[in-house]
Amino acid sequence: MSSPPTDRSQLWRKALLSPDAVFQEAVENLNESTLKIVLVAKPDGTFVGTITDGDIRRGLLRGLNLQSPISSIVKHDAMVVPASMPRDAALTLMKTNSIGALPIVDEARRVTGLHHLEEMLSQPGRKNTVVIMAGGKGIRLRPFTEKCPKPLLPVNGKPMLEHILERAKAEGFTQFVISVHYLGHMIEEYFGDGSRWGVEIQYLHEARPLGTAGALEALKPRPDAPILVTNGDILTYIRYGELLDYHLRTGAAATMAVRLYEWKHPFGVVSTEGVDIVDFQEKPVTRSYVNAGIYVLEPRALDALRTDEPCDMPTLFKRLKDAASRIVVYPMHEEWVDFGHPEQFSEPLEIEE
Numbered sequence: 001m002s003s004p005p006t007d008r009s010q011l012w013r014k015a016l017l018s019p020d021a022v023f024q025e026a027v028e029n030l031n032e033s034t035l036k037i038v039l040v041a042k043p044d045g046t047f048v049g050t051i052t053d054g055d056i057r058r059g060l061l062r063g064l065n066l067q068s069p070i071s072s073i074v075k076h077d078a079m080v081v082p083a084s085m086p087r088d089a090a091l092t093l094m095k096t097n098s099i100g101a102l103p104i105v106d107e108a109r110r111v112t113g114l115h116h117l118e119e120m121l122s123q124p125g126r127k128n129t130v131v132i133m134a135g136g137k138g139i140r141l142r143p144f145t146e147k148c149p150k151p152l153l154p155v156n157g158k159p160m161l162e163h164i165l166e167r168a169k170a171e172g173f174t175q176f177v178i179s180v181h182y183l184g185h186m187i188e189e190y191f192g193d194g195s196r197w198g199v200e201i202q203y204l205h206e207a208r209p210l211g212t213a214g215a216l217e218a219l220k221p222r223p224d225a226p227i228l229v230t231n232g233d234i235l236t237y238i239r240y241g242e243l244l245d246y247h248l249r250t251g252a253a254a255t256m257a258v259r260l261y262e263w264k265h266p267f268g269v270v271s272t273e274g275v276d277i278v279d280f281q282e283k284p285v286t287r288s289y290v291n292a293g294i295y296v297l298e299p300r301a302l303d304a305l306r307t308d309e310p311c312d313m314p315t316l317f318k319r320l321k322d323a324a325s326r327i328v329v330y331p332m333h334e335e336w337v338d339f340g341h342p343e344q345f346s347e348p349l350e351i352e353e
Contacts, residue, residue, distance in 0.1 A: 012114035015039045019048050019074070023059065024066040026051050027333045031237060035116060037101040040074050045110035047103060049074040053242060057331045060260065065287075066333070080105045083112055090115045126172040128244060129223045131216065134161060134232035135181030135206045149183040151232035152190060159190065161232050165197060171241040173228070174199045179215040181206040211312040216297070217305035224299060229313075231293035237334040238294060246330050247296040253325035254317055255296040258289040259332045292332055301325070 014033035017026060017040050029038050030053060038051040055073045064072065080103045081090055094102055094117050104113035134151040151161035165176060176199055180187050184205065194201030204215050212231065219227075226247060228240055238257065247255040263286045271279035295313060304319040305311055317327050 011035065012039065012111070015114065016041050016045075016111065017051075017070070018043070019071065021070050022066065023056060023064065023068050023070060023073075023333075026056060026070050027066065030056075031334070035101060035114065036242070037114070038070075039103055039111055039114065040070065041111050047080060047105050047109045047111050049076040050078040050101075050103065051075065052100075054246075056333060060331045060333065065260075078103065080109075081115070082106070087115070087120070091117075091120050094120075125174050126241065126244070127175065128173065128225050129175045129177055129219075129227050130168050130173045130240070131177045131179065131204075131219070131227055131229045132161065132164060132232045133179050133212050133215070133229065134187055135179050135184065135209060135215070136233070147183075149180075149186055152183075152186060155235065160235055161187070161191075163235055164230060164232065165191075165194075165199065168228070168240050169197060169199055171239060173240065176201045177204055177219065178202075178232070179204040179206060181209055207308075209310065210308070211310045211315075212293075213305065213313045213316040214309060214311040216302055217307055217309075219302070222299055222302060227297045227299070229295045229297060234293045234336070236292070236294070236332070236336040238292075238332060238336070239334075240294075243294065243330055244296055247328075250328045251326065252328040253298045253301045253320050254327045255330050256313070256317060256327070257292040257294040257332050258329045259292045259336055260287060261290045262287050289329060289331070292336055 011033065012035065015029060015035045015038055017029050017038050019040055019042065021029075021040075026038050030036065036053060040048040040051060042048060051070060051073055052075075055075065059068065059073045079093075079097065079099060081093065083104050083106060085093075085104075090102055093099070094115065100117045102115040102117075103111055104115065106112050132151070134149065136150060152159040154160075155163060161178075168176075176194060178187060178191065178201060180203055184203070188203055191197075191201055204218050206215050213229075216227070216229070226244060228244060230240075243255070243257060265281075265284050265286065267283065269281045269284055270277055271281075291314065301316070301320055304316055304323065320327050
Protein backbone atom coordinates (compact mmCIF):
# COMPACT_ATOMS: atom_id res chain seq x y z
CA MET A 1 0.00 0.00 0.00
CA SER A 2 1.43 3.34 -1.01
CA SER A 3 2.13 6.03 1.58
CA PRO A 4 -0.15 9.07 1.77
CA PRO A 5 1.20 12.49 0.84
CA THR A 6 3.07 14.30 3.62
CA ASP A 7 0.74 17.32 3.21
CA ARG A 8 -2.65 16.23 4.60
CA SER A 9 -4.34 19.00 2.63
CA GLN A 10 -3.37 17.19 -0.59
CA LEU A 11 -4.53 13.73 0.49
CA TRP A 12 -7.71 14.16 -1.57
CA ARG A 13 -5.62 13.66 -4.73
CA LYS A 14 -5.31 9.98 -3.83
CA ALA A 15 -9.11 9.70 -4.07
CA LEU A 16 -9.24 10.75 -7.74
CA LEU A 17 -10.35 8.08 -10.21
CA SER A 18 -11.10 8.02 -13.93
CA PRO A 19 -14.73 7.56 -15.10
CA ASP A 20 -13.51 4.56 -17.14
CA ALA A 21 -12.43 2.61 -14.04
CA VAL A 22 -13.96 -0.63 -12.74
CA PHE A 23 -15.13 -1.69 -9.26
CA GLN A 24 -11.75 -3.22 -8.38
CA GLU A 25 -10.01 0.10 -8.95
CA ALA A 26 -12.59 1.91 -6.84
CA VAL A 27 -12.05 -0.58 -3.99
CA GLU A 28 -8.28 -0.10 -4.18
CA ASN A 29 -8.76 3.66 -4.26
CA LEU A 30 -10.87 3.59 -1.10
CA ASN A 31 -8.34 1.41 0.70
CA GLU A 32 -5.35 3.51 -0.32
CA SER A 33 -6.78 6.97 0.31
CA THR A 34 -8.58 6.02 3.59
CA LEU A 35 -10.98 8.93 2.86
CA LYS A 36 -14.09 6.73 2.46
CA ILE A 37 -14.94 8.42 -0.85
CA VAL A 38 -13.83 8.20 -4.48
CA LEU A 39 -13.72 11.42 -6.48
CA VAL A 40 -14.53 10.52 -10.07
CA ALA A 41 -13.01 13.11 -12.39
CA LYS A 42 -11.97 13.46 -16.02
CA PRO A 43 -8.26 13.70 -16.92
CA ASP A 44 -8.47 17.51 -16.79
CA GLY A 45 -9.85 17.35 -13.24
CA THR A 46 -13.48 18.09 -14.15
CA PHE A 47 -15.73 16.65 -11.45
CA VAL A 48 -18.01 13.77 -12.58
CA GLY A 49 -19.34 12.38 -9.32
CA THR A 50 -18.55 10.37 -6.20
CA ILE A 51 -18.51 6.75 -5.07
CA THR A 52 -18.68 5.62 -1.47
CA ASP A 53 -18.16 2.30 0.22
CA GLY A 54 -21.94 1.91 0.45
CA ASP A 55 -22.34 2.44 -3.31
CA ILE A 56 -19.92 -0.42 -3.97
CA ARG A 57 -21.65 -2.76 -1.53
CA ARG A 58 -25.09 -2.01 -2.99
CA GLY A 59 -23.68 -2.66 -6.46
CA LEU A 60 -22.32 -6.04 -5.35
CA LEU A 61 -25.71 -6.97 -3.90
CA ARG A 62 -27.30 -6.13 -7.28
CA GLY A 63 -25.10 -8.74 -8.93
CA LEU A 64 -22.27 -6.53 -10.18
CA ASN A 65 -18.69 -7.73 -9.68
CA LEU A 66 -15.21 -6.29 -9.28
CA GLN A 67 -14.76 -6.02 -13.05
CA SER A 68 -17.99 -4.08 -13.60
CA PRO A 69 -17.60 -0.45 -14.75
CA ILE A 70 -18.11 2.16 -12.06
CA SER A 71 -20.41 4.16 -14.36
CA SER A 72 -23.44 2.33 -12.95
CA ILE A 73 -22.80 3.46 -9.36
CA VAL A 74 -21.33 6.95 -9.73
CA LYS A 75 -23.41 9.56 -7.91
CA HIS A 76 -23.51 12.34 -10.50
CA ASP A 77 -25.62 14.68 -8.38
CA ALA A 78 -23.25 14.65 -5.40
CA MET A 79 -23.16 17.89 -3.44
CA VAL A 80 -20.09 20.08 -4.02
CA VAL A 81 -18.99 23.46 -2.64
CA PRO A 82 -16.74 26.25 -3.90
CA ALA A 83 -13.35 26.88 -2.34
CA SER A 84 -14.63 30.27 -1.16
CA MET A 85 -17.09 28.66 1.27
CA PRO A 86 -15.85 29.10 4.87
CA ARG A 87 -14.84 25.94 6.72
CA ASP A 88 -17.50 26.47 9.41
CA ALA A 89 -20.22 26.82 6.77
CA ALA A 90 -19.04 23.62 5.06
CA LEU A 91 -19.07 21.79 8.40
CA THR A 92 -22.64 22.92 9.11
CA LEU A 93 -23.69 21.81 5.63
CA MET A 94 -22.16 18.37 6.16
CA LYS A 95 -23.81 17.91 9.55
CA THR A 96 -27.20 19.05 8.27
CA ASN A 97 -27.12 16.68 5.31
CA SER A 98 -25.30 13.80 7.04
CA ILE A 99 -22.42 14.00 4.54
CA GLY A 100 -19.06 12.51 5.47
CA ALA A 101 -17.04 14.09 2.67
CA LEU A 102 -17.71 17.17 0.56
CA PRO A 103 -15.80 17.81 -2.70
CA ILE A 104 -14.47 21.31 -3.36
CA VAL A 105 -14.56 22.56 -6.96
CA ASP A 106 -13.56 25.72 -8.81
CA GLU A 107 -15.66 27.76 -11.24
CA ALA A 108 -15.00 25.25 -14.02
CA ARG A 109 -16.07 22.35 -11.72
CA ARG A 110 -12.54 21.05 -11.47
CA VAL A 111 -11.80 19.30 -8.18
CA THR A 112 -9.54 21.38 -5.95
CA GLY A 113 -9.96 19.77 -2.54
CA LEU A 114 -12.13 17.84 -0.12
CA HIS A 115 -13.77 18.63 3.22
CA HIS A 116 -13.67 15.49 5.39
CA LEU A 117 -15.98 15.36 8.40
CA GLU A 118 -13.80 13.07 10.51
CA GLU A 119 -10.88 15.46 10.21
CA MET A 120 -13.10 18.48 10.97
CA LEU A 121 -14.48 17.01 14.16
CA SER A 122 -12.84 15.58 17.25
CA GLN A 123 -14.34 12.15 17.23
CA PRO A 124 -14.78 10.58 20.70
CA GLY A 125 -13.83 6.97 21.27
CA ARG A 126 -16.49 4.33 20.68
CA LYS A 127 -18.10 2.90 23.79
CA ASN A 128 -19.08 -0.34 22.09
CA THR A 129 -17.64 -3.58 23.40
CA VAL A 130 -15.56 -5.72 21.04
CA VAL A 131 -15.81 -9.43 21.82
CA ILE A 132 -13.10 -11.66 20.36
CA MET A 133 -13.82 -15.39 20.28
CA ALA A 134 -10.52 -17.07 21.10
CA GLY A 135 -11.50 -20.32 22.77
CA GLY A 136 -11.15 -22.84 19.93
CA LYS A 137 -8.68 -25.72 20.00
CA GLY A 138 -7.40 -25.15 16.47
CA ILE A 139 -7.35 -28.88 15.76
CA ARG A 140 -6.81 -28.39 12.01
CA LEU A 141 -3.66 -26.40 12.75
CA ARG A 142 -1.86 -29.07 14.73
CA PRO A 143 1.02 -29.40 15.46
CA PHE A 144 1.19 -25.56 15.60
CA THR A 145 -1.56 -25.44 18.24
CA GLU A 146 -0.44 -28.30 20.47
CA LYS A 147 1.26 -25.89 22.86
CA CYS A 148 -0.12 -22.55 21.65
CA PRO A 149 -3.72 -21.36 21.21
CA LYS A 150 -4.52 -20.50 17.61
CA PRO A 151 -5.11 -16.76 18.20
CA LEU A 152 -1.55 -16.45 19.57
CA LEU A 153 0.07 -17.91 16.46
CA PRO A 154 2.36 -15.25 14.98
CA VAL A 155 1.65 -13.40 11.75
CA ASN A 156 4.30 -10.86 10.75
CA GLY A 157 6.00 -11.27 14.09
CA LYS A 158 3.05 -10.88 16.46
CA PRO A 159 -0.07 -12.85 17.39
CA MET A 160 -3.00 -12.60 14.99
CA LEU A 161 -5.16 -11.64 17.99
CA GLU A 162 -2.91 -8.62 18.54
CA HIS A 163 -3.48 -7.52 14.93
CA ILE A 164 -7.25 -7.62 15.53
CA LEU A 165 -7.00 -5.65 18.77
CA GLU A 166 -4.75 -2.97 17.27
CA ARG A 167 -6.93 -2.47 14.19
CA ALA A 168 -10.04 -2.06 16.35
CA LYS A 169 -8.27 0.29 18.74
CA ALA A 170 -7.15 2.46 15.80
CA GLU A 171 -10.85 3.07 15.08
CA GLY A 172 -11.68 4.19 18.60
CA PHE A 173 -12.65 0.91 20.28
CA THR A 174 -11.13 0.55 23.76
CA GLN A 175 -13.42 -1.95 25.53
CA PHE A 176 -12.57 -5.57 24.77
CA VAL A 177 -13.76 -8.94 26.01
CA ILE A 178 -11.81 -12.06 24.98
CA SER A 179 -13.59 -15.39 25.28
CA VAL A 180 -11.05 -18.11 26.18
CA HIS A 181 -11.05 -21.86 26.72
CA TYR A 182 -8.21 -23.94 25.22
CA LEU A 183 -4.87 -22.73 26.68
CA GLY A 184 -6.68 -19.55 27.66
CA HIS A 185 -4.15 -18.78 30.40
CA MET A 186 -1.55 -18.10 27.71
CA ILE A 187 -3.79 -15.47 26.12
CA GLU A 188 -4.43 -13.85 29.50
CA GLU A 189 -0.72 -13.82 30.32
CA TYR A 190 0.11 -12.15 27.02
CA PHE A 191 -2.60 -9.47 26.95
CA GLY A 192 -3.28 -8.96 30.66
CA ASP A 193 -5.68 -6.11 31.35
CA GLY A 194 -4.85 -4.43 28.03
CA SER A 195 -3.04 -1.44 29.55
CA ARG A 196 -0.01 -2.11 27.36
CA TRP A 197 -2.19 -1.23 24.35
CA GLY A 198 -4.14 1.55 26.06
CA VAL A 199 -7.36 -0.48 26.19
CA GLU A 200 -9.36 -2.43 28.78
CA ILE A 201 -9.59 -6.20 28.42
CA GLN A 202 -11.84 -8.56 30.35
CA TYR A 203 -12.14 -12.31 29.85
CA LEU A 204 -14.96 -14.80 29.49
CA HIS A 205 -13.92 -18.27 30.64
CA GLU A 206 -15.69 -21.11 28.87
CA ALA A 207 -15.68 -24.23 31.05
CA ARG A 208 -16.54 -26.08 27.86
CA PRO A 209 -16.74 -24.90 24.25
CA LEU A 210 -19.93 -22.88 23.74
CA GLY A 211 -19.62 -22.06 20.05
CA THR A 212 -19.16 -18.70 18.35
CA ALA A 213 -22.19 -17.18 20.11
CA GLY A 214 -22.90 -19.22 23.25
CA ALA A 215 -20.37 -17.46 25.48
CA LEU A 216 -22.00 -14.07 24.86
CA GLU A 217 -24.83 -14.95 27.23
CA ALA A 218 -22.31 -14.67 30.08
CA LEU A 219 -21.52 -10.99 29.39
CA LYS A 220 -22.06 -9.26 32.72
CA PRO A 221 -23.24 -6.60 32.90
CA ARG A 222 -24.95 -6.84 29.54
CA PRO A 223 -23.74 -4.02 27.27
CA ASP A 224 -26.26 -1.27 26.55
CA ALA A 225 -24.84 -0.57 23.07
CA PRO A 226 -24.34 -2.79 20.00
CA ILE A 227 -21.60 -5.40 20.40
CA LEU A 228 -19.00 -6.08 17.76
CA VAL A 229 -18.00 -9.75 17.66
CA THR A 230 -15.15 -11.30 15.69
CA ASN A 231 -13.53 -14.69 15.53
CA GLY A 232 -9.99 -14.62 16.90
CA ASP A 233 -8.45 -16.17 13.79
CA ILE A 234 -9.77 -13.70 11.20
CA LEU A 235 -7.46 -11.07 9.75
CA THR A 236 -8.98 -8.49 7.45
CA TYR A 237 -8.71 -4.89 6.30
CA ILE A 238 -12.36 -4.34 7.24
CA ARG A 239 -13.06 -1.07 9.06
CA TYR A 240 -14.90 -2.11 12.19
CA GLY A 241 -16.28 1.40 12.69
CA GLU A 242 -17.89 1.42 9.25
CA LEU A 243 -19.44 -1.99 9.93
CA LEU A 244 -20.91 -0.68 13.18
CA ASP A 245 -22.24 2.48 11.51
CA TYR A 246 -23.81 0.38 8.74
CA HIS A 247 -25.52 -1.79 11.36
CA LEU A 248 -26.92 1.25 13.15
CA ARG A 249 -28.35 2.66 9.91
CA THR A 250 -30.24 -0.58 9.15
CA GLY A 251 -31.97 -0.83 12.52
CA ALA A 252 -31.29 -4.58 12.49
CA ALA A 253 -31.00 -6.84 15.52
CA ALA A 254 -27.89 -8.45 14.05
CA THR A 255 -25.53 -7.88 11.15
CA MET A 256 -23.24 -10.48 9.59
CA ALA A 257 -20.23 -9.53 7.48
CA VAL A 258 -20.21 -11.71 4.37
CA ARG A 259 -17.64 -12.33 1.68
CA LEU A 260 -18.30 -13.17 -1.96
CA TYR A 261 -16.92 -16.64 -2.72
CA GLU A 262 -16.44 -17.91 -6.27
CA TRP A 263 -16.00 -21.57 -7.18
CA LYS A 264 -15.29 -22.75 -10.71
CA HIS A 265 -16.67 -26.17 -11.53
CA PRO A 266 -13.86 -28.35 -12.93
CA PHE A 267 -16.15 -29.98 -15.51
CA GLY A 268 -18.81 -29.05 -18.00
CA VAL A 269 -22.25 -29.22 -16.37
CA VAL A 270 -25.14 -30.85 -18.23
CA SER A 271 -28.76 -30.04 -17.32
CA THR A 272 -31.35 -32.61 -18.31
CA GLU A 273 -35.05 -33.37 -18.30
CA GLY A 274 -35.28 -37.11 -18.34
CA VAL A 275 -32.80 -38.17 -21.01
CA ASP A 276 -33.06 -34.89 -22.94
CA ILE A 277 -30.29 -32.32 -22.65
CA VAL A 278 -31.79 -28.88 -22.00
CA ASP A 279 -28.64 -26.90 -21.22
CA PHE A 280 -24.88 -27.20 -21.12
CA GLN A 281 -22.44 -24.97 -19.28
CA GLU A 282 -18.69 -25.30 -19.71
CA LYS A 283 -17.07 -25.13 -16.26
CA PRO A 284 -19.54 -22.66 -14.78
CA VAL A 285 -18.62 -20.34 -11.92
CA THR A 286 -20.81 -20.43 -8.83
CA ARG A 287 -20.95 -17.26 -6.72
CA SER A 288 -22.35 -17.06 -3.21
CA TYR A 289 -21.88 -15.09 -0.01
CA VAL A 290 -20.12 -16.84 2.87
CA ASN A 291 -19.97 -15.96 6.55
CA ALA A 292 -16.84 -13.87 7.25
CA GLY A 293 -16.87 -14.45 11.02
CA ILE A 294 -17.47 -10.80 12.02
CA TYR A 295 -20.77 -9.55 13.45
CA VAL A 296 -22.60 -6.71 15.18
CA LEU A 297 -25.34 -7.60 17.66
CA GLU A 298 -27.87 -5.47 19.47
CA PRO A 299 -27.97 -6.24 23.21
CA ARG A 300 -31.52 -7.59 22.77
CA ALA A 301 -30.17 -10.25 20.40
CA LEU A 302 -28.58 -11.96 23.40
CA ASP A 303 -32.06 -12.80 24.69
CA ALA A 304 -32.04 -15.66 22.16
CA LEU A 305 -29.16 -17.34 24.00
CA ARG A 306 -29.47 -19.76 26.91
CA THR A 307 -27.15 -20.12 29.89
CA ASP A 308 -24.27 -22.56 29.34
CA GLU A 309 -25.83 -23.86 26.12
CA PRO A 310 -23.59 -24.15 23.06
CA CYS A 311 -24.72 -21.97 20.17
CA ASP A 312 -23.01 -20.92 16.98
CA MET A 313 -23.66 -17.65 15.15
CA PRO A 314 -25.76 -19.13 12.29
CA THR A 315 -28.06 -20.68 14.92
CA LEU A 316 -28.38 -17.37 16.75
CA PHE A 317 -29.23 -15.57 13.50
CA LYS A 318 -31.84 -18.22 12.69
CA ARG A 319 -33.43 -17.80 16.11
CA LEU A 320 -33.61 -14.05 15.59
CA LYS A 321 -35.19 -14.51 12.17
CA ASP A 322 -37.74 -16.98 13.58
CA ALA A 323 -38.60 -14.32 16.18
CA ALA A 324 -39.29 -11.83 13.36
CA SER A 325 -36.19 -9.75 14.18
CA ARG A 326 -34.40 -8.13 11.26
CA ILE A 327 -31.03 -9.65 10.36
CA VAL A 328 -28.88 -8.21 7.57
CA VAL A 329 -25.59 -8.77 5.74
CA TYR A 330 -22.65 -6.41 5.30
CA PRO A 331 -21.03 -7.30 1.95
CA MET A 332 -17.24 -7.17 2.27
CA HIS A 333 -14.79 -6.30 -0.49
CA GLU A 334 -11.78 -5.96 1.82
CA GLU A 335 -9.02 -8.56 1.94
CA TRP A 336 -9.83 -11.33 4.39
CA VAL A 337 -7.96 -14.38 5.65
CA ASP A 338 -9.38 -17.18 7.81
CA PHE A 339 -6.41 -18.95 9.40
CA GLY A 340 -7.72 -22.48 9.46
CA HIS A 341 -5.13 -24.51 7.59
CA PRO A 342 -1.45 -25.27 8.31
CA GLU A 343 -0.25 -24.19 4.85
CA GLN A 344 -1.19 -20.60 5.70
CA PHE A 345 1.71 -20.55 8.16
CA SER A 346 4.30 -21.99 5.76
CA GLU A 347 5.32 -18.54 4.53
CA PRO A 348 5.00 -15.00 5.89
CA LEU A 349 1.75 -13.17 5.27
CA GLU A 350 1.91 -9.41 4.89
CA ILE A 351 -0.66 -7.67 7.05
CA GLU A 352 -1.27 -3.96 6.65
CA GLU A 353 -0.45 -1.96 9.78
